[in-house]
Amino acid sequence: MRFCEFQQKEVINVKDCKCLGNVCDLKFDEKDGCIESIIIPGPGKVLGCFGRDFEWCIPWCNIVKIGPDIILVDVEEKDIKRKID
Numbered sequence: 001m002r003f004c005e006f007q008q009k010e011v012i013n014v015k016d017c018k019c020l021g022n023v024c025d026l027k028f029d030e031k032d033g034c035i036e037s038i039i040i041p042g043p044g045k046v047l048g049c050f051g052r053d054f055e056w057c058i059p060w061c062n063i064v065k066i067g068p069d070i071i072l073v074d075v076e077e078k079d080i081k082r083k084i085d
Contacts, residue, residue: 001066011040011071014064020056023071027057035060038071042081057082 003026011020025039042054058080064072 006038006071009066009069009071011038011058011073013077014072014074015076018077020058020073024055038063042084052084054081054083056080 006023006026008022010022012018013020021040021042023038024041026035027037027039028034029036037057037059040056040058042052042056044052056075056077058073058075062073062075062080064074066072
């Protein structure tokens with residue numbers, strides 16, 4: 001699967017059926033080159049615009065299923081929220 005295919009898929013949390021957004025980046029392990037996590041931008045500050053306060057960093061082990069249109073994840077939002085510096 002290519003990275004551009006990941007970017008087109010919506011990420012859905014199976015715990016609350018909430019759409020988190022689309023994948024914007026992948027984090028790789030430097031030693032073996034495997035994907036460690038997927039990164040999804042958080043909502044915009046004002047009316048969905050003007051930058052972001054945080055992003056979601058979802059570990060690869062929390063991905064339940066990758067389908068043709070969506071990626072299902074099983075996470076607690078508070079555990080995956082990462083402040084943007």
